[in-house]
Amino acid sequence: MTDPIERPPLPDRLSADPRSPHHVRAIFEHDVGILFNGQERGDVEEYCVSEGWVKVPAGKTLDRKGNPLMLKLKGKVEPFYR
Numbered sequence: 592m593t594d595p596i597e598r599p600p601l602p603d604r605l606s607a608d609p610r611s612p613h614h615v616r617a618i619f620e621h622d623v624g625i626l627f628n629g630q631e632r633g634d635v636e637e638y639c640v641s642e643g644w645v646k647v648p649a650g651k652t653l654d655r656k657g658n659p660l661m662l663k664l665k666g667k668v669e670p671f672y673r
Contacts, residue, residue: 596621601670606637613637626669636661640668 599617606613625635627645636659637646645668648659 598672601672603641604637604639605670608636611637622673624671624673626667626671627664628666638668638670640670643668 598621599615601618601623602613602615604613605615605618605623607619608614609616625632625638625645627635632645632647634647635645636648638644644663644665646661646663649662652660654660
């Protein structure tokens, strides 16, 4: 099965936050998934493949600006298009 939709290549580092310099709007027009240590995670806000980490929200905890507090988890990161 061939995919007729042209998708941009997934970068080494990507952030879901539009204020981040690592945010690429064209990629978020498609459904992106993350495999972290062999398991799919749906709560990843930012990842870096070469450094091997993802940032995920720490529950309902907020920082002083009202944004979710992020935890950096280290392991094997594999982004993919669904």
